[in-house]
Structures are given as structure tokens and as C-alpha cells.
Amino acid sequence: MSTFSLPKWIKPHLFLNKRFIDLTEAEIDTLKERLGALRNDNPEVTVAIPAWNEENNIYRTLSSLADSKTKxxxxxxxxxxxxxxxxxxxxDKLGVRSYFQQIQGTPYARQMGLDKAMGKFYLCADADTFYPPQWIDLMVDPMTKTAEVTGVYGRYSFLPPRGEGRLGLWFYELLTGIIIRVRQNRREHLNVxxxxxxxxxxxxxxxGGFNVSSSRVYAGVIGNDTTNDAEDGRMARNLKTKGRLHLVTDPGARVFTSPRRLLDDGSIWNAFLKRTKRQLMILPEYLMGKKVVH
Known part of the structure; x- marks a missing residue:
């Protein structure tokens, strides 16, 4: 993969300039057939996706997962x-097993997925993210090989907004990669x-599952990179009480997600500046483990 372009594996799943309603019946039938490999009734692994108003995103995510090469x-x-x-x-049209959670918020959706899961191992995915073919195996393998590993997390990149390149995103991801390494020792849950x-x-x-004291809605994730008391960070801390977390660094496990978390700050450049400042302010906490008072 070129540093500044998307990998080849992702391109068949972009369905450029197409909403779900624009897909042909042949395209829908083909996708449904491919998803059949992920409908095991006695699974070893559960992949769970919370979805809120994602009709024109989730079929792309599902298409990427349908190309999984897994044992x-x-x-x-x-x-x-x-x-x-x-x-x-x-x-329904794609034949995907689904459950309805009326209570709004990602903790409730993720917890229902966990309650319904039949697999020994549980992987969290999102409806606006693309997953490479080896993702499932690369994420699960560390937990099968080492009993001490209770949880895993991986690296990610952002899809560029329509008509834009990935140069600015690359700089942001470079900073993120450095911060992830710094936080591993004392604030690892912030990486998850x-x-x-x-x-x-x-x-x-x-x-404790994904239960948290306050619920985050799907648009409310700004600033989550320095506190993360949301359900994913809480789960990470819970898992560490029984073992350790493992960072999956293999490039084959890097996912590509929507830039809308960054664009909530107005632009990629604004997101880079704002989050860089925030990370520098809290850097002593990452290094020394002491809460920084601003």
C-alpha cells in the first residue's frame, strides 16, 4: 500500500457513487451469498456491529467483512x-442476523451484542469502517496463543473525504501512532x-461488560482520545484486571474508518491542531501516571 493512497483490498467495497438502493439485484444477491460464510450457528468468533441510521454505510462494511480469509x-x-x-x-435483504436495541447509545448496543454472542472470542466492528481480509485471524490469534491476553486492539487509518488525498491524514496517523506507544505503559485503555x-x-x-455510568450517543465522541470513560475504554480497563491487552501491529489488521470523527472539529487540519495540543498538555500523565490538572 502506498502511504498516501488506499490499499487495493478496499476498493471493491467502496461502491463509489452508489447508495444501497442503487445496487442491482445481482450485486445484492452476490453480497448476500458472500456473507453466508459468516452465518455459523456454532461459532468460535462473534463479530458484532452497532448501527444507527447506517443504511448507506453498513453494506460497504459488510462487503469488506464478507471477504474475510479466516480459519x-x-x-x-x-x-x-x-x-x-x-x-x-x-x-434483512442481505440476510444478516440482527437484533433491535431501542435504548439509544453505543453502550446499550454493544452490550446487547455481547449478551447475544455465541463465540468464545468477540470482535467489535463499526458500520462505517472497512476490515481487511486477515483482520479476524490477526485479532483473534493472540488470544488463542497466550492465555494471559484477555483483549486486543488494532491500528487504524482514515478514509479521505471525497476529492481529497491522504497526506493530511497521514500526518495525523503518524502522531497517533507515537501517542499509542507512549500510552501503552500507563494509559493503555485510551488506545482502545x-x-x-x-x-x-x-x-x-x-x-462488567460495556456498562458505563453515562451513555454516549453516536455523534458524541469528540475529545474521547484523552479520557475514554466510554464503553470501549471501560471494557479495556476491565479486561486488564484479568490479564493484559495486546496491540496488533501487523499491517494486515489495519482498518480504515470514516473521517467524520475528525471532521466534527471542522476540518482535518483543525482536528490535527486541536488534538495535538490536547495530547501535548496531557503528555506528563502518560509518562508519569499522575493526573494532570489544567
């Missing part, structure tokens, strides 16, 4: 978190995000 038996489930668009119709993480299902359930 494990996998079940794919989607938690429809009270969508008001055609998300459910998309899932729900669109690219996994854990041993039983341990995730027994240590």
Missing part, C-alpha cells in the same frame, strides 16, 4: 440501535476503540 467459524451480528432509516431493511478491538467473551461478560 475460524464466525458469526456476524448487527445491533440495530433504533434506526429511523432503512438500516433494518438493508440487513470500539471499531477495532476484541476480547475473550466470557471475560468481557464477567468483568
Amino acid at each position: 475460524y467459524k464466525v458469526e456476524l451480528i448487527v445491533i440495530n440501535n433504533n434506526s429511523s432509516d432503512a438500516t433494518q431493511q438493508v440487513l 476503540y470500539g471499531f477495532n478491538m476484541g476480547f475473550v467473551t466470557e471475560i468481557g461478560l464477567s468483568t
Whole structure:
């Protein structure tokens, strides 16, 4: 993969200039057939996706997962978190196993997915993210090889906004990679995000699940990179009470996600400046483990 371009594996799943309603019946039937490999009734791995109003994103994510090259038996489930668009119709048409969670918020959706999971290992995905073919195996393998590893998390890149390149995003990701390494020792839970993480299902359930004291909605993730008391960060801390987390660094496990988390700051450049300043202010906490008072 070129540093400043998208990898080849992602391109068939972009469906450029197409909404789900624009797909032909042949395209839908082909995608449904490909997803059949992720419908095991006795799975080793559960891949769970929360979805809120994602009718024109989630089929792209599903297409990428349908190309998974895995040695494990996998079940794919989607938690429809009270969508008001055609998300459910998309899932039904593609034959995806889904559950409806009326209570709004990612903790409730992720917890329902965990409660419904049948796999020994649980992988979290998101409806606006693309997953490479080896992602499942590269995420699960560390947990099968070492009992001490109770959870895993991976690296990520951002899709460029339409008509833009990846140069600015590359600089942002370079900074993120450095910060991830710095935080591993004392603030590792800040590295863990729900669109690219996994854990041993039983341990995730027994240590508290995704339950948190306050609920985050899908648009409310700004600033999450320095506090992360949301459900993914809480899960990471819970998992560490029973073992350790493992950072999956293999390039084959790097996912590509929507830039809308960054664009909430107005632009990629604004996001870079704002988050760089925020990270520099809290750097002593990462290094010394002491809470910094601003």
C-alpha cells in the first residue's frame, strides 16, 4: 500500500457513487451469498456491529467483512440501535442476523451484542469502517496463543473525504501512532476503540461488560482520545484486571474508518491542531501516571 493512497483490498467495497438502493439485484444477491460464510450457528468468533441510521454505510462494511480469509467459524451480528432509516431493511435483504436495541447509545448496543454472542472470542466492528481480509485471524490469534491476553486492539487509518488525498491524514496517523506507544505503559485503555478491538467473551461478560455510568450517543465522541470513560475504554480497563491487552501491529489488521470523527472539529487540519495540543498538555500523565490538572 502506498502511504498516501488506499490499499487495493478496499476498493471493491467502496461502491463509489452508489447508495444501497442503487445496487442491482445481482450485486445484492452476490453480497448476500458472500456473507453466508459468516452465518455459523456454532461459532468460535462473534463479530458484532452497532448501527444507527447506517443504511448507506453498513453494506460497504459488510462487503469488506464478507471477504474475510479466516480459519475460524464466525458469526456476524448487527445491533440495530433504533434506526429511523432503512438500516433494518438493508440487513434483512442481505440476510444478516440482527437484533433491535431501542435504548439509544453505543453502550446499550454493544452490550446487547455481547449478551447475544455465541463465540468464545468477540470482535467489535463499526458500520462505517472497512476490515481487511486477515483482520479476524490477526485479532483473534493472540488470544488463542497466550492465555494471559484477555483483549486486543488494532491500528487504524482514515478514509479521505471525497476529492481529497491522504497526506493530511497521514500526518495525523503518524502522531497517533507515537501517542499509542507512549500510552501503552500507563494509559493503555485510551488506545482502545470500539471499531477495532476484541476480547475473550466470557471475560468481557464477567468483568462488567460495556456498562458505563453515562451513555454516549453516536455523534458524541469528540475529545474521547484523552479520557475514554466510554464503553470501549471501560471494557479495556476491565479486561486488564484479568490479564493484559495486546496491540496488533501487523499491517494486515489495519482498518480504515470514516473521517467524520475528525471532521466534527471542522476540518482535518483543525482536528490535527486541536488534538495535538490536547495530547501535548496531557503528555506528563502518560509518562508519569499522575493526573494532570489544567
